Amino acid sequence: MGRETQRIEELLRELTPQVLGALVRRHGGFDSCEDAVQEALLAAAVQWRSDGVPDNPHGWLFTVASRRRTELWRNETARLRREQSAAALVGPDPEPISSIDDTLTLLLLCCHPALTPVSQVALTLRAVGGLSTAEIARAFLVPEATIGQRISRAKQRIQSTGAEFRMPTEAERPERVAAVLHVLYLIFNEGYTASSGSLLHRVELSAEAIRLTRQFHERLPHDGEVAGLLALMLLTDARRPARTSPDGGLIPLADQDREQWDETAIAEGIGLITNALANAPVGPYQLQAAIAAVHDEAVSPQDTDWAQILGLYELLRVLTPGPMVTLNRLVALAMVHGPQAGLRELAAARADPGLAGHHRVDAVRAHLLELAGDVEGARIAYRLAARRTLSIPEQRYLESRAARL
Amino acid sequence: MSGERVFPNLMEAAVKYLILIHTNPESLKIWEGLSDAQRMELGRGHMALTEALTESGELIVSEGLADPSMAKYVSVRDGRTLVSDGPFAEVKEHLAGLYLIECDSIERAIEHAAQAPDAAYSYVEVRPILDMSGWDF
Numbered sequence: 151m152g153r154e155t156q157r158i159e160e161l162l163r164e165l166t167p168q169v170l171g172a173l174v175r176r177h178g179g180f181d182s183c184e185d186a187v188q189e190a191l192l193a194a195a196v197q198w199r200s201d202g203v204p205d206n207p208h209g210w211l212f213t214v215a216s217r218r219r220t221e222l223w224r225n226e227t228a229r230l231r232r233e234q235s236a237a238a239l240v241g242p243d244p245e246p247i248s249s250i251d252d253t254l255t256l257l258l259l260c261c262h263p264a265l266t267p268v269s270q271v272a273l274t275l276r277a278v279g280g281l282s283t284a285e286i287a288r289a290f291l292v293p294e295a296t297i298g299q300r301i302s303r304a305k306q307r308i309q310s311t312g313a314e315f316r317m318p319t320e321a322e323r324p325e326r327v328a329a330v331l332h333v334l335y336l337i338f339n340e341g342y343t344a345s346s347g348s349l350l351h352r353v354e355l356s357a358e359a360i361r362l363t364r365q366f367h368e369r370l371p372h373d374g375e376v377a378g379l380l381a382l383m384l385l386t387d388a389r390r391p392a393r394t395s396p397d398g399g400l401i402p403l404a405d406q407d408r409e410q411w412d413e414t415a416i417a418e419g420i421g422l423i424t425n426a427l428a429n430a431p432v433g434p435y436q437l438q439a440a441i442a443a444v445h446d447e448a449v450s451p452q453d454t455d456w457a458q459i460l461g462l463y464e465l466l467r468v469l470t471p472g473p474m475v476t477l478n479r480l481v482a483l484a485m486v487h488g489p490q491a492g493l494r495e496l497a498a499a500r501a502d503p504g505l506a507g508h509h510r511v512d513a514v515r516a517h518l519l520e521l522a523g524d525v526e527g528a529r530i531a532y533r534l535a536a537r538r539t540l541s542i543p544e545q546r547y548l549e550s551r552a553a554r555l
Numbered sequence: 556m557s558g559e560r561v562f563p564n565l566m567e568a569a570v571k572y573l574i575l576i577h578t579n580p581e582s583l584k585i586w587e588g589l590s591d592a593q594r595m596e597l598g599r600g601h602m603a604l605t606e607a608l609t610e611s612g613e614l615i616v617s618e619g620l621a622d623p624s625m626a627k628y629v630s631v632r633d634g635r636t637l638v639s640d641g642p643f644a645e646v647k648e649h650l651a652g653l654y655l656i657e658c659d660s661i662e663r664a665i666e667h668a669a670q671a672p673d674a675a676y677s678y679v680e681v682r683p684i685l686d687m688s689g690w691d692f
Contacts, residue, residue, distance in 0.1 A: 267659050300612030541687065542687055545685070
């Protein structure tokens with residue numbers, strides 16, 4: 151991609167939520183406005199590349215999208231056709247000052263709790279992220295028709311539930327913010343875990359998630375959990391260069407070349423989480439970011455402050471108990487008090503129905519048995535975990551651990 | 556392994572599942588005993604499931620397979636491709652159709668599988684698909 155093309159793409163994606171927000175406020179009807187903006191984006195991508203970026207790119211997009219929306223509207227029903235003369239009057243570009251609120255309002259609308267997570271993700275990436283249906287489909291390795299259907303269904307659902315393009319009330323807000331955080335997390339996780347060479351042409355979903363979370367944080371700078379999620383993403387993404395071997399295999403944290411970690415991202419993440427913990431009520435994203443920060447601050451695996459990590463998991467267990475928190479706490483416990491202590495608690499944790507048959511139990515057990523010197527037991531547990539995982543890189547990793555013993 | 560998943564306390568992302576419709580001597584016997592109307596109903600059930608999955612944005616692909624007598628068995632030995640007609644005599648059970656779907660939980664996949672008309676006569680299988688996701692070890 152040429153530099154100019156890339157600049158245009160970045161600009162278009164930055165402008166997408168602003169133009170869409172302005173359009174919805176002027177005309178109403180999120181569904182058709184969203185379609186119109188998509189078409190305006192396509193037109194801009196072609197025309198700006200040949201004729202250059204217009205002086206007022208926001209105004210250009212707004213005008214083209216308005217016109218397109220009127221056409222869409224006109225085609226819909228005869229009744230609406232009669233109203234077209236009124237709708238066709240495109241006024242001046244609405245106040246740019248509202249663009250900040252518009253992006254926020256859009257994010258909250260696209261992550262509406264009435265939608266399923268897969269629909270929230272697809273709609274957010276298109277309406278707020280400015281990605282095309284084809285790009286989203288490539289990123290998630292599903293057919294374009296599947297994503298198209300998820301988006302149109304999500305829009306229908308928004309319409310049928312009567313959800314409006316407005317800021318939620320104070321009472322609604324915590325739940326709505328939590329839904330956005332969850333969607334951003336899902337997007338990041340999808341991008342972060344799919345780092346294999348064969349997926350080279352996928353859109354950089356983790357970069358996109360960081361960009362959107364950054365926007366969200368700019369809009370809600372005092373929300374500790376928003377800052378916590380952004381910090382968590384930065385602190386995790388900082389290890390990306392070191393986590394994959396040239397042959398695509400996963401490199402565990404303990405074996406990573408820490409020289410390759412991204413220092414700038416780590417510094418920014420630590421700054422964010424330190425500030426959030428000092429100024430906002432603590433929450434699960436902040437705790438996870440704090441754990442990631444402890445890992446990132448250790449110059450070697452031996453330097454890791456496991457006692458602090460264990461303490462953070464104790465807090466996390468109180469705030470958001472769950473099978474994965476239980477297991478990860480056990481690993482930290484074993485690092486502080488020895489593998490036997492970890493194995494004893496693991497035996498009790500296996501009674502948790504959320505962990506029954508989960509490969510992570512076997513993987514953790516294998517690791518603890520290996521630390522405890524039970525080679526045969528570790529090998530069996532590694533193989534069992536390898537059979538049960540749904541991840542190809544993880545399967546390879548667990549099999550190699552079994553073979554190495 | 557000495558670490559945590561990126562986001563340990565949250566649900567995992569959407570997973571792809573394959574719903575496999577098998578045929579075996581017992582289910583064949585049931586099929587042969589069905590009236591035309593019942594067979595038509597079964598076909599409609601599959602169309603309805605495909606439609607519901609398309610509408611919900613969870614369908615990736617759904618197909619019914621031709622009779623196993625139409626299958627070719629392919630092998631390569633010493634660089635030569637060998638083809639033989641199937642099936643081998645000992646094959647008692649074969650694949651008759653499939654749905655590849657993507658959804659948020661195994662429970663949801665099971666709900667869909669239960670809508671496959673074959674579930675009422677024999678059983679259908681739900682298998683998760685491997686992906687490239689990984690843990691942060």
